[in-house]
Amino acid sequence: MTxxxxxxxxxxxxxxxxxxxxxxxxxxxxxxxxxxxxxxxxEDTATKNLGIDDAAKISRAISAVLDVEDPIExxxxxxxxxxxxxxxxxxxxxxxxxxxxxxxxxxxTPDENGQKRFRGxxxxxxxxxxxxxxxxxxxxxxxxxxxxxxxxLTDELIKATANL
Numbered sequence: 001m002t003x004x005x006x007x008x009x010x011x012x013x014x015x016x017x018x019x020x021x022x023x024x025x026x027x028x029x030x031x032x033x034x035x036x037x038x039x040x041x042x043e044d045t046a047t048k049n050l051g052i053d054d055a056a057k058i059s060r061a062i063s064a065v066l067d068v069e070d071p072i073e074x075x076x077x078x079x080x081x082x083x084x085x086x087x088x089x090x091x092x093x094x095x096x097x098x099x100x101x102x103x104x105x106x107x108x109t110p111d112e113n114g115q116k117r118f119r120g121x122x123x124x125x126x127x128x129x130x131x132x133x134x135x136x137x138x139x140x141x142x143x144x145x146x147x148x149x150x151x152x153l154t155d156e157l158i159k160a161t162a163n164l
Contacts, residue, residue: 004028004071008038011069015061016042021054024083025090036076038066041083048161050082085161089149095125101160102152105132107145119152 001009009026016023025041042058043050050058059080066072089095089103105118118141120134125143132139151157 001026002028007071011065011071012040012062015065016040016058019054019058019061021045021050021058025088036072036074038072038076038078040078040080042080043082048083055080055082085157086151086153089151092125092128092143095122095130095143095149098122098151099124101157102154103132104148104150104152105130105141105146106148107141108147109145111139111141116147 005026005028008028009023012026013023021042022045023040023042025039027039027041028036029039030036040058040062041050042055044054059078062080063078066078087094089098099122101122102120103122107116107118110116118132118134118139120132120139123131123133123138125131128143130141130143130146130149132141
């Protein structure tokens, strides 16, 4: 997370929480020579979803704060949405919550076989090690080496999230 993303998170997280939602992700893309986009992902704590009306409510509240604080130079586009079913796994709690589901992981550094990308069933996280069952066998990935992790959209995941 960049310093500007951390600053934005500090500004908008209380606003989102006051509305009864959890902030999932703050990401800034573009800038310098192009148009800046602020992408905010939030979710209802109970359902792990975010409806269109809720996204609009969050967008209006965040826009008011950003207009007053003015943390972005120049123009920007604000996008508010849900992390979706095939969401990114951001923190260690996500690796516990989605244990048993299929994931894609990418690391910053290759393992001893030179592999940086993994796909398989998530077997949880313990002592900062992510456990994964892949077609090639069991993989143990240090959480500190993780670059990106995302759930894979499967029928099993769709069925499980429909029951939330």
